[in-house]
Amino acid sequence: MHELHRLLPGALEGWQYELVYKSIRHIYFRIYPDKKTVRISAPYQINPKDLEHAILAKAAWLTDKVKAANHVLEPHTSPSVMRDNCSCMLWGKKLPVVRGVSNSRPQICLSAESEIMIRVPSGYAPQKEDNLWNRWLRSILNERIQMLREKWQPAMGTAAAEFRLKKMKTRWGSCNTRARRIWINAVLVHLDPCLLEYVLVHELVHLLEPGHTQRFYQIMQRYLSDWKSREIRLNQITLRS
Numbered sequence: 430m431h432e433l434h435r436l437l438p439g440a441l442e443g444w445q446y447e448l449v450y451k452s453i454r455h456i457y458f459r460i461y462p463d464k465k466t467v468r469i470s471a472p473y474q475i476n477p478k479d480l481e482h483a484i485l486a487k488a489a490w491l492t493d494k495v496k497a498a499n500h501v502l503e504p505h506t507s508p509s510v511m512r513d514n515c516s517c518m519l520w521g522k523k524l525p526v527v528r529g530v531s532n533s534r535p536q537i538c539l540s541a542e543s544e545i546m547i548r549v550p551s552g553y554a555p556q557k558e559d560n561l562w563n564r565w566l567r568s569i570l571n572e573r574i575q576m577l578r579e580k581w582q583p584a585m586g587t588a589a590a591e592f593r594l595k596k597m598k599t600r601w602g603s604c605n606t607r608a609r610r611i612w613i614n615a616v617l618v619h620l621d622p623c624l625l626e627y628v629l630v631h632e633l634v635h636l637l638e639p640g641h642t643q644r645f646y647q648i649m650q651r652y653l654s655d656w657k658s659r660e661i662r663l664n665q666i667t668l669r670s
């Protein structure tokens with residue numbers, strides 16, 4: 430279906446398109462996130478130009494749906510299912526974990542952004558492996574926080590003295606306004622990065638307005654106009670394992 434890829438330039442890699450002809454009167458679009466497939470059902474007698482117009486008219490909608498589906502998390506997703514022996518959620522995507530044996534230093538690395546390689550000596554203690562994962566995930570999260578600080582602090586005209594990571598059971602972030610210290614929930618490394626961005630901006634706004642006042646939300650709106658939809662997505666994720 431290279432034809433559909435041409436019509437849908439914004440659609441993401443790795444998705445396929447199916448065109449099915451049926452005895453129907455209208456064109457229907459369906460998204461199957463689990464199969465990464467967009468199915469277009471069209472009437473048998475449709476004229477190719479009409480079909481092309483219908484797809485073009487739907488392109489923006491399809492692109493949005495495909496993007497959202499790439500970051501889909503079931504509402505019941507909790508930290509305990511974000512990593513297991515064969516996969517790990519990283520920035521909202523479930524990546525396979527490929528295991529190897531290392532006789533030198535245990536290490537984890539990301540290969541081509543599509544899989545995670547872990548190499549540990551045989552008989553490596555599970556507790557040690559957990560620690561290795563935690564260190565690796567924190568370094569990845571810290572790197573992204575650094576990028577976001579450089580983007581948002583100058584834009585908002587404020588700056589935290591420091592950012593620290595913590596696994597928290599009840600909140601995604603917090604801000605000690607007196608010490609100007611911001612805590613970020615370490616679980617955020619598993620989720621769509623736009624959710625980390627939302628938490629970071631929210632906590633930076635607290636440096637300008639400590640309480641959740643009307644002014645707080647006005648500032649929030651000024652810097653991140655879609656903050657509400659990000660908050661809704663975050664609230665669908667349970668933090669209790």
Ligand SMILES: [Zn+2]
Pocket residue numbers: 631635641
């Ligand atoms: Zn707050």
